[in-house]
Amino acid sequence: MRNPRRVWRPWGAVAWLAGVLFVLPAAWMVLTALHSEPDAATNPPSVAAPLTLQGYAEFFGAGTGVSPWPPLINSATASVGSTVLVLLLAIPAAYALAIKPVRKWTDVLFFFLSTKMLPMVAGLLPVYLFAQYTGLLDNISLLAVLYTSMNLPIAVWLMRSFLAEVPKEIMESAALDGAGLLTTLRRVVAPVAAPGIAATALICFIFSWNELLFARVLTGVVAGTAPVFLTGFVTSQGLFLAKVCAAATVISLPVLVAGFAAQDKLVQGLSLGAVK
Amino acid sequence: MTARTIPAPARRLAGAAPAGGASRAARWARRAPLLPALLFLIVVTQVPFAATLVISFLRWNALDPTHRGFAGLDNYATVVTDPNLRSAMLTTAVLTASVVLVSLVLGLGVALLLDRPFRGRPVVRTMFIAPFLIVPVAAALLWKHVLYNPEYGLFNGVLTAVWHAFGGTRPPQPDWISTMPKIAVEAALIWQWTPFMMLILLAGLQSRPTDAVEAARIDGASAWQIFRYVTLPHLRQYLELAALLGSIYIVQNFDAVFTITSGGLGTANLPYTIYQTFYQAHDYGQASASGVIVVAASIVIATFALRVVSSLLRKEYQ
Numbered sequence: 001m002r003n004p005r006r007v008w009r010p011w012g013a014v015a016w017l018a019g020v021l022f023v024l025p026a027a028w029m030v031l032t033a034l035h036s037e038p039d040a041a042t043n044p045p046s047v048a049a050p051l052t053l054q055g056y057a058e059f060f061g062a063g064t065g066v067s068p069w070p071p072l073i074n075s076a077t078a079s080v081g082s083t084v085l086v087l088l089l090a091i092p093a094a095y096a097l098a099i100k101p102v103r104k105w106t107d108v109l110f111f112f113l114s115t116k117m118l119p120m121v122a123g124l125l126p127v128y129l130f131a132q133y134t135g136l137l138d139n140i141s142l143l144a145v146l147y148t149s150m151n152l153p154i155a156v157w158l159m160r161s162f163l164a165e166v167p168k169e170i171m172e173s174a175a176l177d178g179a180g181l182l183t184t185l186r187r188v189v190a191p192v193a194a195p196g197i198a199a200t201a202l203i204c205f206i207f208s209w210n211e212l213l214f215a216r217v218l219t220g221v222v223a224g225t226a227p228v229f230l231t232g233f234v235t236s237q238g239l240f241l242a243k244v245c246a247a248a249t250v251i252s253l254p255v256l257v258a259g260f261a262a263q264d265k266l267v268q269g270l271s272l273g274a275v276k
Numbered sequence: 277m278t279a280r281t282i283p284a285p286a287r288r289l290a291g292a293a294p295a296g297g298a299s300r301a302a303r304w305a306r307r308a309p310l311l312p313a314l315l316f317l318i319v320v321t322q323v324p325f326a327a328t329l330v331i332s333f334l335r336w337n338a339l340d341p342t343h344r345g346f347a348g349l350d351n352y353a354t355v356v357t358d359p360n361l362r363s364a365m366l367t368t369a370v371l372t373a374s375v376v377l378v379s380l381v382l383g384l385g386v387a388l389l390l391d392r393p394f395r396g397r398p399v400v401r402t403m404f405i406a407p408f409l410i411v412p413v414a415a416a417l418l419w420k421h422v423l424y425n426p427e428y429g430l431f432n433g434v435l436t437a438v439w440h441a442f443g444g445t446r447p448p449q450p451d452w453i454s455t456m457p458k459i460a461v462e463a464a465l466i467w468q469w470t471p472f473m474m475l476i477l478l479a480g481l482q483s484r485p486t487d488a489v490e491a492a493r494i495d496g497a498s499a500w501q502i503f504r505y506v507t508l509p510h511l512r513q514y515l516e517l518a519a520l521l522g523s524i525y526i527v528q529n530f531d532a533v534f535t536i537t538s539g540g541l542g543t544a545n546l547p548y549t550i551y552q553t554f555y556q557a558h559d560y561g562q563a564s565a566s567g568v569i570v571v572a573a574s575i576v577i578a579t580f581a582l583r584v585v586s587s588l589l590r591k592e593y594q
Binding site for chain 1: 307472527560
């Protein structure tokens, strides 16, 4: 037998090296955000330059007076609002699919998935015209509705795979005891499916928070979201690297925190529940 | 439109309906929870596509609204012969294929590394996930301005530092985005999508039956033989799933192209081109016709994707 320690050690070193190289751009972003603008734009790079919060101060409006809070709040509203709406629609639908009441239930399931595969950009123009005629342009609730449709297929697939694991016997005995759909959902299904609901919410939140195309086309000064706000930080004059890095870090922070906190759920969500 | 994309195996599975006997009212009661989501999706996703289809047959320019009318196939004729759209199709295919392939290979390598126990593995795993959790437009800005910038970007900065360390005086300072625009966009996307591939493949590796690996090892199989004849066949469906899901997302990529090159230098893909037609030219008919063509192309990809997912689903019920 070979000594496992001697075999594994070099692989561990390779993995560490690759990991450090891979995370380097992200780490450099965090470090640059803490440098002054002149230090951020030197060649060769000033790794050990003194740290400052100037970039963050400017992101939060020092000097320009432009507050990042409205776009951040817009993003939070659209993401949280659409996530809640997704869950309200997806949980009953997934419940119906998981207990297979409908003939051709897989057809329904695949219909949900196929809507995710059609590029949303192809529907952009009718949505824009609709918003124009109804006065919903630059309105955050329209974005929330669109993000709901973007995430609903994923949520239904995910929730179905979680609810399929709820023991049938429990649901049957609940039905025998005369519990209605809402009671069954709340008392029987919810406790078992709570981790799945959390994972679904996480994925929906991340995708909504990241979205740029629809936000850019359909919002303006009032309902602009954080990704749209971020693109405005690039100026043709003067230095902006530290500012942009600070902005990018702050705007990525909710996704980073949520993603790291639920690493295991991430893979389940990204594979639409196909990988457990 | 979407019903046709359902692969045959799924249909066969669908035939296995629950034992009948329930009354009509009861069946509707069980169906009811499904309806809100279904209606919502049809209204918000299918109706716009139908509208796109209708508009694609119209002569409709926002700057010339009195001239609106039926155009027949004129928009398609314009769009199909438009060299921009044709180059956008090619760009989309090249961009998607190269990003998916490279990130799949890198993701497999990383997954194999992370499958082995070593000290600090959770930390390294977290480091590998980080790029995927940076907001895509933030990542694109990071690559464009902080890494690629020819004067003070990190890449050229490192080249300078390395050159000076070895006594060189004139380090090479390439203008990355102008000299290799496609590779510049692809590299940024590969950085973001390798973690996605890695996560799915790592889950596949960890679901690999250990007894088969053990048996092969006892039979004297080399590490390469175990990988080639035990691990790879098991990983096949995970590789397919990762590639197809990755394709769905990367085909639709807008952020990186928009941010890094603004569609210039031959990097405009289909989503960016449609965005541009609609935003700048205001020709609604042509923008819709290109939209319809993109949808048609997506249905082809989606059919393959659904087949793979349905095979996974079928396995679940075996």
